[in-house]
Amino acid sequence: MRRRALAAAVAALLLAAGIAAPARGAAAELVLNGSAVRDLTGWTAAAQSGEVGLRRVTGLRGAPATTAVQLSRPAASGAWAFALARLTGGFVPGRTYRMTVWARDTAGAGSRLGMLLANGAWEHRPAGVIEFGTLAGTGWRRMTRTFVATSAGAADTGFYLSLPAGGPFTIQVTGLTVQAVTAPLPARVSGAPSRVITFAGAAGSAPDSRVWNHDLGAGGWGNGELQTYTSSSDNVRLDGAGRLLITARRDERGGLTSARLTTRGKVAVPAGSYVEASLTAPVGAGVWPAFWLLGTSMEKVGWPACGELDVFEGTGAEPTLAKSAAHLPDAANPRLDRPYDWGEGGATTDLGVPLDAGPHRFGVYFDATVVRFFVDRKPTLTLWASDAVASGRSWTFGKPQFLLVNVAVAGDVDSSATSFPRTMTVGPISIWTGGVPA
Template sequence: MRLRMRRRLRSGHRPRARARLLTALAVGAALTGGCSPARGGSDEVVPAAQVAEPARGARNGWRLVWSDEFQGAAHSRPDRRTWVFDRGGEPQWGNHEWQYYTDRPGNASLDGRGDLVLTARRERLRGMVCSVGPCNITSGRMTTKGRYARAYGRFEARIRVPRGQGLWPAFWMLGANSDKVRWPGNGEIDVMEVVGRQPGTVHGSVHGPGYVKQGIEKHTALAHGRSLADGFHTYRVDWMPDRIVWYLDDKPYGVARSGRLRRGQKWVFDHPHYLLLNLAVGGDWPGPPDRKTPFPARMVVDYVRVYAPA
């Protein structure tokens, strides 16, 4: 998610065009027909990713190779074969954020209707230690690190963001070589970030060497003062060896190109990245929540999908 400083309810039932889950497939099946990077890239797919049925996944020249549709019983955990949890509070996130991440179902669970819900709550749990803020907010942050990573393709999620000052939902990616190459040398791709004080604007950005504090950022806003929290929207990037293109509801709104970097900047998006979903609260960019910020606050994720060229 955006690293400005040191480093970084749904009402009623809605119809869905949802790909049916087939099974959890092993590495070889997930790689079949995958993207073939033209410049030093490679696919890295770890077992137990949930892969949608290929016959139902192809669209507009892209073939679905990995997804999580978040099917499961209400209050159950996300699939631990696919997701791992980051836990704890600052200073490890580097943005002076207020939330303390947990792996409890109260902060990250399925709703029984095909959604993942990340929930930020005003509460103080035993053992919470925070370097900033009142240390009375819990939330959820999930990643596929060590479970699934990929270089190049189409990465998208359908999400309803929460409403309120100080809330900071994000869908993003980090270089899977992070254990060997420190940020930002491993690369960061922010597919979607929304801050509560700009309820109608989505931000997409990349961070790498030479564009750390202020990444290469693109953004767009809904027309007529509408809020992204009013409904579900699809957030996406198409990642190719020489460029990354951002989309909101299938409409492109920005592009970063390897050939347009400034002196001292380096393109580090030629290797697999893993996925992250989180709901942050407070921090250098969104600012703190206020008395009107509703808690619990919920980030609802309908699906996360990854496509390769068909």
């Protein structure tokens, strides 16, 4: 049975059982029966291959609740398996919510569990967020994710649990909740920026060495990149009109050169600040322009323990898409990257026009509790420290960050048909302390 058809069948069965469709508007608790307190009303499960068993478990001790739902399946293969818990209400776009589940793998097999809000076909999602976690050991683990609703959802939107697609599993879940919450957000500030990093100077001259360093050399830069970074005016220069030009080009031997500038050791953006740049970015397969931040503690603690905020990244083969990401370390292993990446809800913005058609403003606010990215002053991806810590990450954004701008050429994309040079134009970089400009 196709997944879309299965989702329709699940919804029909729930309605036939007399379970009301979600009302439009907010509710104190949106999950109908998150702990199976009396029965399994509102619960369904399905898989592409093999039946997923649903059983109510009672008399639990040392658990978040005395009842739970047990989801199990013998060995099978397939592309998907899920359980769905019915909701009793819809969502208010723009409002902040939090979804939570307690789960454990009774066999201690390290099953991977995901949670999101969707129907059985992964449609009708009130927000694009999804949280995956590994259920280590046999103890209970709390998974939680805060999000801003972007749509109301639909009558068949449920609390979707993504189950292991292949192999046997026995997972118990309880305490499923979805509630409207008040979560910390950046303050709004008025007035001029606290600091503006300008690119004043004669056309063809170098950027201010009191502010900028040149990263130099090749070696892939940890990502298998193809370019060699230089400080040559062929690759980085001022345009004479207050802008910085970073150009990736082929040299006479057919190699690729470009530039990467950083403010490490010279300019740091304090936590509790919003930083923004106006960029016109190049496109073309393999072309990878970026505006980003790294923690000033990098030389001491390394990456990703220092934290990284990718305010803007372009993947040139997708010319209308602007992407953001945050890289955080695993709490138990600070050398392990646990990112919120381009697949997160709100992390990828379709501008509707190519990135090289004209300038757009890309910004981020960060502090000890929240990170919020912006495109043209409109919020896109929002991340909260409480969620990161609950997921086993360390939150690193309560400390200063330094700036980076560059144009790379990706080594895992065929750029042979891309003509060079390709130039990113960077306007003045503005910093507001205390919040986001109104």
